[in-house]
Amino acid sequence: xxxxxxxxxxxxxxxxxTGMSIVNALLDSPDRFDVIALVRPESASKPVxxxxxxxxxxxxxxxxxxxxxxxxxxxGVDIVISCLxxxxxxxxxxxxxxxxxxxxxxxxxSFFAVVCPPxxxxxxxxxxxxxxxxxxxxxxxxxxxxxGWWFQSSLPLVPSKRLDTQISLPDTILGLDGNVPTAVTDVxxxxxxxxxxxxxxxxxxxxxFAYGEVTTQNKxxxxxxxxxxxxxxxSYLSKEEAEATMxxxxxxxxxxxxxxxxxxxxxxxxxxxxxxxxGDNTPERAAYLGYLNAKLLYPDVQCKSIKAFVSEIVEGSRxxxxxxxxxxxxxTKMRGKGTKR
Amino acid sequence: xxxxxxxxxxxxxxxxxTGMSIVNALLDSPDRFDVIALVRPESASKPVxxxxxxxxxxxxxxxxxxxxxxxxxxxGVDIVISCLxxxxxxxxxxxxxxxxxxxxxxxxxSFFAVVCPPxxxxxxxxxxxxxxxxxxxxxxxxxxxxxGWWFQSSLPLVPSKRLDTQISLPDTILGLDGNVPTAVTDVxxxxxxxxxxxxxxxxxxxxxFAYGEVTTQNKxxxxxxxxxxxxxxxSYLSKEEAEATMxxxxxxxxxxxxxxxxxxxxxxxxxxxxxxxxGDNTPERAAYLGYLNAKLLYPDVQCKSIKAFVSEIVEGSRxxxxxxxxxxxxxTKMRGKGTKR
Numbered sequence: 001x002x003x004x005x006x007x008x009x010x011x012x013x014x015x016x017x018t019g020m021s022i023v024n025a026l027l028d029s030p031d032r033f034d035v036i037a038l039v040r041p042e043s044a045s046k047p048v049x050x051x052x053x054x055x056x057x058x059x060x061x062x063x064x065x066x067x068x069x070x071x072x073x074x075x076g077v078d079i080v081i082s083c084l085x086x087x088x089x090x091x092x093x094x095x096x097x098x099x100x101x102x103x104x105x106x107x108x109x110s111f112f113a114v115v116c117p118p119x120x121x122x123x124x125x126x127x128x129x130x131x132x133x134x135x136x137x138x139x140x141x142x143x144x145x146x147x148g149w150w151f152q153s154s155l156p157l158v159p160s161k162r163l164d165t166q167i168s169l170p171d172t173i174l175g176l177d178g179n180v181p182t183a184v185t186d187v188x189x190x191x192x193x194x195x196x197x198x199x200x201x202x203x204x205x206x207x208x209f210a211y212g213e214v215t216t217q218n219k220x221x222x223x224x225x226x227x228x229x230x231x232x233x234x235s236y237l238s239k240e241e242a243e244a245t246m247x248x249x250x251x252x253x254x255x256x257x258x259x260x261x262x263x264x265x266x267x268x269x270x271x272x273x274x275x276x277x278x279g280d281n282t283p284e285r286a287a288y289l290g291y292l293n294a295k296l297l298y299p300d301v302q303c304k305s306i307k308a309f310v311s312e313i314v315e316g317s318r319x320x321x322x323x324x325x326x327x328x329x330x331x332t333k334m335r336g337k338g339t340k341r
Numbered sequence: 342x343x344x345x346x347x348x349x350x351x352x353x354x355x356x357x358x359t360g361m362s363i364v365n366a367l368l369d370s371p372d373r374f375d376v377i378a379l380v381r382p383e384s385a386s387k388p389v390x391x392x393x394x395x396x397x398x399x400x401x402x403x404x405x406x407x408x409x410x411x412x413x414x415x416x417g418v419d420i421v422i423s424c425l426x427x428x429x430x431x432x433x434x435x436x437x438x439x440x441x442x443x444x445x446x447x448x449x450x451s452f453f454a455v456v457c458p459p460x461x462x463x464x465x466x467x468x469x470x471x472x473x474x475x476x477x478x479x480x481x482x483x484x485x486x487x488x489g490w491w492f493q494s495s496l497p498l499v500p501s502k503r504l505d506t507q508i509s510l511p512d513t514i515l516g517l518d519g520n521v522p523t524a525v526t527d528v529x530x531x532x533x534x535x536x537x538x539x540x541x542x543x544x545x546x547x548x549x550f551a552y553g554e555v556t557t558q559n560k561x562x563x564x565x566x567x568x569x570x571x572x573x574x575x576s577y578l579s580k581e582e583a584e585a586t587m588x589x590x591x592x593x594x595x596x597x598x599x600x601x602x603x604x605x606x607x608x609x610x611x612x613x614x615x616x617x618x619x620g621d622n623t624p625e626r627a628a629y630l631g632y633l634n635a636k637l638l639y640p641d642v643q644c645k646s647i648k649a650f651v652s653e654i655v656e657g658s659r660x661x662x663x664x665x666x667x668x669x670x671x672x673t674k675m676r677g678k679g680t681k682r
Contacts, residue, residue: 117474117477117478118474118477119471119474119478120474120475120478121478130460133458133459133460133461134461136458136459136629136630137458137460137461137462139626139629141629205629205631206631285480288477288480288482288546289477290546290547290631
């Protein structure tokens with residue numbers, strides 16, 4: 001046995017892109033982590049859970065709304081990581097309450113996205129701040145981790161359509177002139193960082209920014225053009241256009257909550273606004289906003305470069321297909337069956 | 342001239358208890374600070390402004406709602422400190438925008454109260470968090486300073502009524518059993534800390550907790566009993582009573598916004614709830630919430646002890662009369678003319 005204490009880590013939403021990245025990284029250190037997946041009864045039959053169970057993850061069927069039962073399951077757990085979706089707000093609040101009641105040593109709320117000021121820029125961010133505020137009211141030890149924008153949703157398509165089947169969430173529009181710096185990360189690298197962060201006393205009750213590299217949309221476009229030999233037509237979005245679109249779509253969505261395509265477009269425009277128009281998603285902004293920088297904490301962690309990722313996609317040795325096998329995921333639902341943008 | 346750069350400091354709300362503590366401290370270091378008081382036209386005739394003008398403060402008449410004019414006034418200013426009241430929310434937001442537009446090096450929002458989780462405990466705190474969120478959206482360099490609960494509003498009255506004229510905001514009810522630790526500060530000591538904090542690069546973009554000492558209501562009551570020889574009858578407030586009172590008063594106030602005495606009682610109950618029932622107002626809680634501790638940053642700063650303060654009040658060499666000469670102050674308005682509690 002390892003000399004360091006074996007840490008009990010429970011994960012909600014383990015089957016998602018972020019959850020699987022984390023589970024894979026924790027399973028790579030079996031002497032450090034015991035991994036528990038908290039699974040809703042309706043998800044228990046997913047093949048992914050059979051797969052991770054066979055690799056050593058304990059599967060616990062839970063009702064995220066039954067705080068008492070959830071508390072019982074979390075007793076003795078050192079770290080709880082939420083990778084629940086934004087649709088599962090009530091479940092995340094219950095998980096916070098149960099983690100507090102069980103005396104969990106560290107709660108990692110479902111952040112795992114871009115750096116952004118707490119309120120008034122991105123509605124999804126405000127929801128996450130509510131999670132954090134709930135932790136703070138309870139003095140529940142926490143670490144909130146943001147990871148920037150995924151490589152997987154940073155690549156443009158090319159005119160020949162040869163990348164269409166490999167990229168399910170392409171980036172088709174450049175913010176401003178395409179030169180706004182923004183931090184990007186391979187989803188597969190998230191887990192490596194998380195495995196370090198959750199075992200590190202320096203990150204307790206902190207925000208941490210763990211990203212692969214800082215790039216610009218123009219650099220990414222150029223990488224794809226270089227790797228494919230194709231010229232990608234450019235489409236630009238100004239600050240004023242983005243703001244007008246958001247005002248318009250907020251109106252549409254507030255009049256019809258069931259209009260998921262409009263909600264999707266609103267969400268994606270707001271993300272574009274904060275990242276590649278306002279320029280919030282950088283290490284410098286993160287430092288101002290109080291984040292620790294994982295690059296400084298863990299200089300030995302090696303991350304994939306987006307240039308290497310582009311090569312893999314173009315060679316076909318890897319795909320950037322996300323969400324598509326999961327009809328229950330809010331992104332899939334919002335985008336509608338078979339739609340792409 | 343001093344070798345260190347002379348800092349231009351502009352203060353809004355300079356004539357209040359906190360503002361005057363800060364002005365006095367800054368005037369004590371005339372080689373470090375140039376002090377500007379931002380004064381509304383309707384306040385310009387107050388004797389206090391004539392007094393501080395005679396002591397070296399530049400008085401600038403401003404319309405806090407005219408952002409363009411305010412920006413012009415703030416150009417070249419290094420530090421802006423807001424001691425505006427909670428009624429002046431629109432003015433504070435304008436001051437933030439103007440400070441940003443003018444390129445001010447550090448903005449100190451109107452916190453200067455108890456340590457408390459950001460949202461869901463104390464409504465006044467949420468309003469202050471909105472100030473901070475506005476700063477963060479603009480990446481305006483900031484320092485938010487909390488100072489605990491004032492000595493001036495921590496003392497009980499005694500049965501002989503001999504302290505009644507000296508204490509305008511007595512503390513008459515003990516939270517729980519009276520033993521909950523809480524940080525208290527002599528209003529006169531706030532400025533000493535602020536003068537250090539605003540010139541310190543370590544405190545940029547941070548929360549700072551600057552307090553006199555940690556005590557309990559029982560210790561304060563005992564000090565007053567010892568100094569007066571009188572026995573003070575005890576009245577206790579439980580968590581459940583405080584919560585029920587707040588629910589009831591929120592209902593009353595939401596039905597009648599003009600019911601200022603109820604709003605006052607709600608505010609005071611909420612303050613009592615966070616400080617001496619929940620126990621939020623301590624250095625340990627502050628550390629969890631991300632505050633730097635001014636005791637560790639400035640171990641040489643000497644603060645008055647509450648025991649010494651009690652002696653001065655009982656001897657009559659000092660008074661704890663606050664707000665009473667200011668009919669326009671929200672506390673005075675809420676409490677109503679001549680009422681005391």
